[in-house]
Amino acid sequence: MSTLATAATAAEERSGQPLVEVSDLRVRFRGYAGREARALDGVSMSVGSGEIVAVVGESGCGKTTLARSILGLVRPSSGVVRFRGEELSYGARALRRYRREVQLVLQDPTGSLNPRHSVYEAVAEGPRVHRLKDESGRVARALSQAGLRPPERFALRYPHELSGGQRQRVVIAGALALDPRLIIADEPVSSLDASVRGEILSLLLQLRDELGVSLLVVTHDLGLAWNIADRIVVMYLGRVVEQGTTEEVLHRPKHPYTRALLSVVPEIDQREPVVLAGETPDPCRVPAGCRFHPRCPALASGAAAAAGVADDCVGTPLAVLPAAGGHSAACHLHP
Amino acid sequence: MAVTSPVATELSDDSTPGGGSGGLGRFIGLRLLSGLGTLLFVLLFNFFLFRLLPGDPAARYRAVKNISAQDLARIRDELNAPVMEQFWAYLRDPLALQGISAWKGQPVWDLVGGRAWPTLVLLGTSTLLATLIGIRVGIRAGWRRGGSFDKVSTGVTLLFYATPEFWLGLLLILTFSSGIGPFPSLFPSGGVIDSGIEPLSMAGVVSVAEHTVLPAVALAAVYLAEYSLIMRASIVDELSQEYLTTARAKGLMDHVVRRRHAVPNASLPTITLIFLNIGFIIGGAITVETVFSYPGLGLLTFEAITEQDFVLMQALFLVFTVSVIVCNILADVAVAVLDPRIRT
Ligand SMILES: Nc1ncnc2c1ncn2[C@@H]1O[C@H](COP(=O)(O)OP(=O)(O)O)[C@@H](O)[C@H]1O
Ligand code: SF4
Ligand SMILES: [Mg+2]
Numbered sequence: 297m298s299t300l301a302t303a304a305t306a307a308e309e310r311s312g313q314p315l316v317e318v319s320d321l322r323v324r325f326r327g328y329a330g331r332e333a334r335a336l337d338g339v340s341m342s343v344g345s346g347e348i349v350a351v352v353g354e355s356g357c358g359k360t361t362l363a364r365s366i367l368g369l370v371r372p373s374s375g376v377v378r379f380r381g382e383e384l385s386y387g388a389r390a391l392r393r394y395r396r397e398v399q400l401v402l403q404d405p406t407g408s409l410n411p412r413h414s415v416y417e418a419v420a421e422g423p424r425v426h427r428l429k430d431e432s433g434r435v436a437r438a439l440s441q442a443g444l445r446p447p448e449r450f451a452l453r454y455p456h457e458l459s460g461g462q463r464q465r466v467v468i469a470g471a472l473a474l475d476p477r478l479i480i481a482d483e484p485v486s487s488l489d490a491s492v493r494g495e496i497l498s499l500l501l502q503l504r505d506e507l508g509v510s511l512l513v514v515t516h517d518l519g520l521a522w523n524i525a526d527r528i529v530v531m532y533l534g535r536v537v538e539q540g541t542t543e544e545v546l547h548r549p550k551h552p553y554t555r556a557l558l559s560v561v562p563e564i565d566q567r568e569p570v571v572l573a574g575e576t577p578d579p580c581r582v583p584a585g586c587r588f589h590p591r592c593p594a595l596a597s598g599a600a601a602a603a604g605v606a607d608d609c610v611g612t613p614l615a616v617l618p619a620a621g622g623h624s625a626a627c628h629l630h631p
Numbered sequence: 632m633a634v635t636s637p638v639a640t641e642l643s644d645d646s647t648p649g650g651g652s653g654g655l656g657r658f659i660g661l662r663l664l665s666g667l668g669t670l671l672f673v674l675l676f677n678f679f680l681f682r683l684l685p686g687d688p689a690a691r692y693r694a695v696k697n698i699s700a701q702d703l704a705r706i707r708d709e710l711n712a713p714v715m716e717q718f719w720a721y722l723r724d725p726l727a728l729q730g731i732s733a734w735k736g737q738p739v740w741d742l743v744g745g746r747a748w749p750t751l752v753l754l755g756t757s758t759l760l761a762t763l764i765g766i767r768v769g770i771r772a773g774w775r776r777g778g779s780f781d782k783v784s785t786g787v788t789l790l791f792y793a794t795p796e797f798w799l800g801l802l803l804i805l806t807f808s809s810g811i812g813p814f815p816s817l818f819p820s821g822g823v824i825d826s827g828i829e830p831l832s833m834a835g836v837v838s839v840a841e842h843t844v845l846p847a848v849a850l851a852a853v854y855l856a857e858y859s860l861i862m863r864a865s866i867v868d869e870l871s872q873e874y875l876t877t878a879r880a881k882g883l884m885d886h887v888v889r890r891r892h893a894v895p896n897a898s899l900p901t902i903t904l905i906f907l908n909i910g911f912i913i914g915g916a917i918t919v920e921t922v923f924s925y926p927g928l929g930l931l932t933f934e935a936i937t938e939q940d941f942v943l944m945q946a947l948f949l950v951f952t953v954s955v956i957v958c959n960i961l962a963d964v965a966v967a968v969l970d971p972r973i974r975t
Contacts, residue, residue: 410892
């Protein structure tokens, strides 16, 4: 099993093909007053083998919707999700096979564990559905990989008997029991005590280093992304506005939105904090031109006008950023 | 792969929630104890309540024709004894004292015993109907909330819920028993079995079934509606639970997510309600039994009240309160067995 997986990883690395890739993904929900909420409005991004990618952005920008679409839990209205180059198909069998390879860790471990299932049942659920051999061996291995050692001390306990950090480890073990190639973690530590956040983050890093699992970590916290990500994808109102390596995005941010986010993270940026003006973005009413323009400090300060792009900011829509192609930003100031 | 299992120990594959069985035993013990306390209180209440009622109880017995002089003398002695003495006698044997019905002149426990089985048959049939149908309808409606099944079933169950039992009973009798218009007289009304038939024979079972169908439907309708509405609401609550998302993300099919996660967790309120209702129906089928002249405990209660037979009332009151207490305990134990959070 493990040698196979490593072989597959090595093959992917040679081919340079991303493990998962989404192109121009769009997801709409029925919003208030008959309007359509464009939760994802053209997102292209990818996660390579063994890579840790952080998706950052304010609450409501579509991060969770992106995570759920990659898992096939939400069906996009257009665009495709590709796994190992193959388009995701939404038939029940195909999805089940896919979900052995891509697993989910949610924000609130208390809610994501069934309160009436013991730790053993929670972790064994995946192997049972996929009819994998040696269920109890797998469960024991997954529990100890997730740092719950010795596993038999935890197997028969119930979620309410565990701490928040231990519960999140159980959720992670539940994912690991399937030997996934990609784990999608939606705000994996934001509901945990500050004291255990670091432990869970270093567990995630360790899983990548030791098992070669790819990680897509969704977070509203740039500091967290800084700590664990290889690459960062910044989202605003259903779009990717900037992406690049962690170095590039956090040390040489291009997009005024990224800069504003960074300015309030003291450990990365010593600049003057930028407070974003204007109303909070609403996916039912996406502004024309650059979707960030009503709140853009560069437009407000006249920097955009000085560069001669102010009219474009208000009137010319920006193209969807391609998944490949290094450090890029969706901004008329950085064509 | 670098991370290997440091532990080769076999993990126990105990998929039943047996982890806290010690806790469960203690829980049941405590619950039985508090049930006994309630029972004691009820016994006291039962004794004094019927002695505070106005009128001369002994006087009622003189009107009874088929009571023996021996029994009459014993009853008079007992009723003339000092209250404390009566009380001790009652505590020693609460079921035996003054065991003669003033209305029938028979021992009350014989009367109650003879009427208990029709009520149990009625209760069992209607509970089975209400539970099996109500829970299924509620699950299906809640799982696809707002769908067409949900719209129709919620409308129908609300209608059932609002229909008074006696009225539904009368409608059923009119339509299916007395036979109007195109409907023939399908079911007999009155009684639980045709006279002269042995209840445990084949013909007896058929006769009992024929007599029970209509009252059982009348009684089940409102409970069916209640279980379906509660189950639907609990399932709707489940829909937003993140563990359903986790389960789907692991590859479980929709119906498996429903069966393994949503339904068991949503069942607790309905299960509690079913047990509590059973306790109440034993004494509460009065309307339905009266409308259908179905000779169970409900009709007996109606008769005891009409005849002012206090001794019989006292016995029935005891049966009803004990059944409520027992069903309460059963409800709590069932929930504790199903939910590990309550045990520990
Ligand atoms: N099931 C849904 N139905 C309707 N609107 C939704 C649904 N899920 C998300 N949305 C809307 O889509 C937008 C993006 O939500 P989400 O992906 O949860 O953002 P984030 O995770 O970044 O906070 C929000 O405006 C949210 O209200
Ligand atoms: S395109 Fe214009 S409005 Fe949009 S971020 Fe760039 S400068 Fe600001
Ligand atoms: Mg979210």
